[in-house]
Structures are given as structure tokens and as C-alpha cells.
Amino acid sequence: MTSYEVYSPDETATPAPEDAHGERWRVAIEYSNNGQAKPPTIVGVSETYHLTRDEAMAAARKQAFEFDPPDPFSPQGRTVYRDGPDGFLVIIRGAMTVFHMSVRAVQFVGSA
DSSP states (O other), X not given: OOOOOOOXXXXXXXXXXXXXXXXXXXXXXXXXXXXXXXXXXXXEEOSOOBXXXXXXXXXXXXXXXXXXXXXXXXXXXXXXXXXXXXXXEEEEEESSOEEEEEEEEEEOOOOO
């Protein structure tokens, strides 16, 4: 006879905050990974939950101007564009090359 371990959720875990509509928002930053490194793209999602989309957009806007990706090595300037309703396209000029990254407010739906 085979026995299986029964999944038991962690009752002590603190649920993410929710607003009146049950929405939870985070900030996601996507950028290319150091030259030929694998994986070629890094997507980082903040651990901080925001109660509303507006709060997440304010945090995403701040990160668009402040986040320092590994490339370019010697940043010379940055231009930020609004890219649709939930994000920003960031162009970072280096001494020899130009890089870009995407910063977005994303709605947490769930995980499996």
C-alpha cells in the first residue's frame, strides 16, 4: 500500500494585503542579463505588495528612474517612456552601448 503525504497549508503565513476588490499589485522589472550570460533575461518581481494599482504605478515609476541594472557598466544617462497603461520603457545610455529595461505594475493573480 502506498501512502502519500497530505499537503497542509502554513496557517501562520501572513496573507498579502488586499484592497476592496481583492486586488494585489507588485512591481516587475525585466532587463537583459550580462552579455552572453544565461538566462538571457532577468525578471524580478518585488516582494512588496501594493494595495492599489495607483500605488504600484507610483512605485514602478520610481524604480524606472532609480533601479540600477548590471548593464551598462558606465551609465551616461537614462530616458523613461510610459509604455502602455501599466508600465515604463527605460533606455539607459552607456559609454559604448545602449540598454533597455521594462518596469511594470503587475497584478498578483495566484501561484501554483
